[in-house]
Amino acid sequence: MGGKILLANIDVPGIRGYDVYRSNGGYTSVEKALREMTQAQVTAEVNKSGLRGRGGAGFPTGLKWSFLDRKSDKPRYLVCNADESEPGTFKDRYLMHHLPHRLIEGLIISSFALGVKTCYIYIRGEFKYLVGILEKAIKEAHLHGFLGERILGTDFSLNIYVHPGAGAYICGEETALLESLEGKRGNPRIKPPFPAFKGLYGCPTVVNNVETLAAVGPIISMGGEAYAMIGKGKSTGTKLISACGNIKNPGVYEIEMGLPVEDFIYSPEYCGGIANDKYLKAVIPGGSSVPILPADLILSTAKGEKRLMTYESLADGDFESGTMLGSGGFIVYDEDACIVRNTWNLTRFYRHESCGQCSPCREGTGWMEKVLYRIEHRQGKMSDIDLLVRVAKNIEGNTICPLGDAAAWPVASAIRHFRVEFEEHVLHPAAMLEKERHLKLKY
Amino acid sequence: MNHTNNLINHPLFLKEGKKVAFTSEVLNKVHSLMERYPADQQKSALLPVLHIAQEEFGGYLSVDVMDYVAALLGIQPIEVYEVATFYSMFYLEKTGTYVIEVCRTGPCAISGGEMIMEHLLEVLKIKPGETTPDGMFTLKEVECLGSCGTGPVMQVNTRYFEHLTPGKVDKILAEMREYANNDKPDDSTWVEKFC
Numbered sequence: 313m314g315g316k317i318l319l320a321n322i323d324v325p326g327i328r329g330y331d332v333y334r335s336n337g338g339y340t341s342v343e344k345a346l347r348e349m350t351q352a353q354v355t356a357e358v359n360k361s362g363l364r365g366r367g368g369a370g371f372p373t374g375l376k377w378s379f380l381d382r383k384s385d386k387p388r389y390l391v392c393n394a395d396e397s398e399p400g401t402f403k404d405r406y407l408m409h410h411l412p413h414r415l416i417e418g419l420i421i422s423s424f425a426l427g428v429k430t431c432y433i434y435i436r437g438e439f440k441y442l443v444g445i446l447e448k449a450i451k452e453a454h455l456h457g458f459l460g461e462r463i464l465g466t467d468f469s470l471n472i473y474v475h476p477g478a479g480a481y482i483c484g485e486e487t488a489l490l491e492s493l494e495g496k497r498g499n500p501r502i503k504p505p506f507p508a509f510k511g512l513y514g515c516p517t518v519v520n521n522v523e524t525l526a527a528v529g530p531i532i533s534m535g536g537e538a539y540a541m542i543g544k545g546k547s548t549g550t551k552l553i554s555a556c557g558n559i560k561n562p563g564v565y566e567i568e569m570g571l572p573v574e575d576f577i578y579s580p581e582y583c584g585g586i587a588n589d590k591y592l593k594a595v596i597p598g599g600s601s602v603p604i605l606p607a608d609l610i611l612s613t614a615k616g617e618k619r620l621m622t623y624e625s626l627a628d629g630d631f632e633s634g635t636m637l638g639s640g641g642f643i644v645y646d647e648d649a650c651i652v653r654n655t656w657n658l659t660r661f662y663r664h665e666s667c668g669q670c671s672p673c674r675e676g677t678g679w680m681e682k683v684l685y686r687i688e689h690r691q692g693k694m695s696d697i698d699l700l701v702r703v704a705k706n707i708e709g710n711t712i713c714p715l716g717d718a719a720a721w722p723v724a725s726a727i728r729h730f731r732v733e734f735e736e737h738v739l740h741p742a743a744m745l746e747k748e749r750h751l752k753l754k755y
Numbered sequence: 756m757n758h759t760n761n762l763i764n765h766p767l768f769l770k771e772g773k774k775v776a777f778t779s780e781v782l783n784k785v786h787s788l789m790e791r792y793p794a795d796q797q798k799s800a801l802l803p804v805l806h807i808a809q810e811e812f813g814g815y816l817s818v819d820v821m822d823y824v825a826a827l828l829g830i831q832p833i834e835v836y837e838v839a840t841f842y843s844m845f846y847l848e849k850t851g852t853y854v855i856e857v858c859r860t861g862p863c864a865i866s867g868g869e870m871i872m873e874h875l876l877e878v879l880k881i882k883p884g885e886t887t888p889d890g891m892f893t894l895k896e897v898e899c900l901g902s903c904g905t906g907p908v909m910q911v912n913t914r915y916f917e918h919l920t921p922g923k924v925d926k927i928l929a930e931m932r933e934y935a936n937n938d939k940p941d942d943s944t945w946v947e948k949f950c
């Protein structure tokens with residue numbers, strides 16, 4: 313197994329502070345980029361590394377940077393997406409909490425490559441305690457000449473500011489985030505225009521996830537080609553996976569991409585197996601928005617190949633039998649988990665977080681929640697199950713932003729793979745209730 | 756922005772004879788926040804300033820407070836109302852000293868979150884969204900707090916409490932009560948205490 317890259321040195325006492333971070337090789341990548349490389353060379357290394365967006369969509373980062381409108385004479389912005397609110401995902405929080413300088417370092421190099429003078433970290437409001445940690449790191453970087461005017465004596469200047477949100481999942485969507493950063497409600501914008509042309513204040517803007525930007529420092533240090541050697545195929549490098557649910561060791565793990573899912577779940581180095589030695593029932597591997605898979609399909613693909621922790625392997629089989637790596641929020645369910653209750657719970661989340669701009673999303677999430685509530689609470693009809701499938705289908709692809717899809721997929725996949733369980737809720741409500749009562753007592 | 760200053764002295768901001776205004780110390784902080792954004796984009800400071808306003812003016816945003824913030828930033832009051840009603844962390848009504856927000860989303864729910872909520876309903880004898888009669892606790896249900904590996908989780912003001920059990924909740928409530936009664940509850944100091 314490859315060593316740690318993003319979380320290297322995380323166990324060194326005091327690594328959160330500048331001095332210790334610096335004496336463990338911190339900021340040498342900034343020196344290398346600013347002193348020895350041009351903007352284009354930095355972007356080229358990121359391109360070569362094959363780094364893909366860690367915020368959920370997996371879009372190649374170098375390519376995204378190359379779209380930035382460099383002809384415009386307006387200022388350019390880099391916005392770091394630290395809104396992390398996808399259920400099951402808590403990796404960015406972990407990274408910022410323990411290694412704030414890793415992020416700052418990545419922001420400096422990325423801003424240099426993009427020709428950006430002002431960078432905002434948009435952090436979810438609930439992470440207020442992290443604002444202090446980040447601002448302290450920024451201050452230290454200023455003090456040591458890595459931020460501010462004429463960094464390291466070059467003519468590159470940069471300021472980084474932390475900007476708190478105020479509790480809205482939708483602000484993680486990049487255009488909603490920009491609206492929110494402009495002091496407005498977090499309503500996603502219609503694309504195009506893309507942020508690369510009209511982003512913050514109508515200026516060319518790049519929005520990247522915390523983990524994506526934090527990877528830029530190590531990429532410059534080791535070189536894009538070396539980074540691309542880690543991982544498997546087009547899933548290069550390492551990925552932070554936040555694991556939770558019914559496992560022995562919940563937490564954040566840095567894995568080399570390509571690790572078999574089975575190893576991740578059962579190895580004592582990672583999840584350590586299912587809590588209380590129960591059986592594995594299902595997994596949502598990439599945050600609540602990606603399709604849920606039953607145990608057999610998460611461990612191996614429909615073709616019978618071992619399922620790996622890569623963008624490609626997890627998506628193998630598309631919606632029929634596959635899922636997505638997403639943001640790496642890995643939620644494990646044991647044999648006792650009630651898929652209906654869980655689907656109802658997640659649908660309620662999306663109904664609550666829908667910004668309300670498009671009717672398929674606003675009304676559809678409300679409908680799905682009501683119908684799922686009905687089924688879970690012993691008032692469901694058999695026809696409700698197909699009704700859910702229909703509503704999910706009508707939302708998918710018919711909305712301004714992908715939150716609509718994110719709400720539809722969990723429902724569609726839960727019914728696809730666990731239809732029997734939905735039917736049992738309708739046919740034997742009393743038995744289901746008994747089962748749940750029994751489980752509650754055990755908690 | 757001359758009109759701004761005039762507005763702030765307008766009788767509108769004199770509530771019960773008292774002016775809704777930041778102290779000069781806080782005002783300095785607000786101004787330095789505003790400097791982070793381009794001069795023609797001062798509205799960008801709205802969320803951070805509303806957070807400060809909520810902290811400074813009793814834990815919620817009254818209409819007077821929102822109007823004051825609008826004037827400070829040189830924007831229309833409606834632009835502030837729009838935002839204050841959109842985000843779940845802004846409260847429009849008076850809250851208790853401690854706002855208890857329990858995560859109810861999937862991963863927390865399967866690790867016992869529902870039980871924690873039931874327990875809080877029982878001991879506080881209020882419904883979600885309500886405040887205890889002594890003004891000490893407001894109880895709220897919230898969605899994923901980004902701490903799913905340590906569930907069940909609740910956030911009280913700015914502090915996370917993780918791996919909850921009913922017994923642990925009782926202890927936390929008791930300590931907060933005691934702390935609030937003994938001293939002027941100040942978020943930053945009690946965060947230290949509970950850390």
Ligand SMILES: Cc1cc2nc3c(=O)[nH]c(=O)nc-3n(C[C@H](O)[C@H](O)[C@H](O)COP(=O)(O)O)c2cc1C
Nearest residue numbers: 365366367393395396397484485486520521524714
């Ligand atoms: C509803 C919704 C919520 C999102 N939440 C986040 C988030 O919390 N953090 C994040 O980095 N990206 C989030 N994204 C993805 C962003 O829109 C965007 O793709 C990402 O920040 C790009 O960064 P990357 O290319 O580095 O992944 C979300 C997308 C949607 C549709």
Ligand code: SF4
Nearest residue numbers: 667669670673711713
């Ligand atoms: S899909 Fe939902 S969240 Fe996205 S813009 Fe439409 S209503 Fe808003």
Ligand code: FES
Nearest residue numbers: 858863900902903
């Ligand atoms: S589900 Fe409770 S913190 Fe994420």
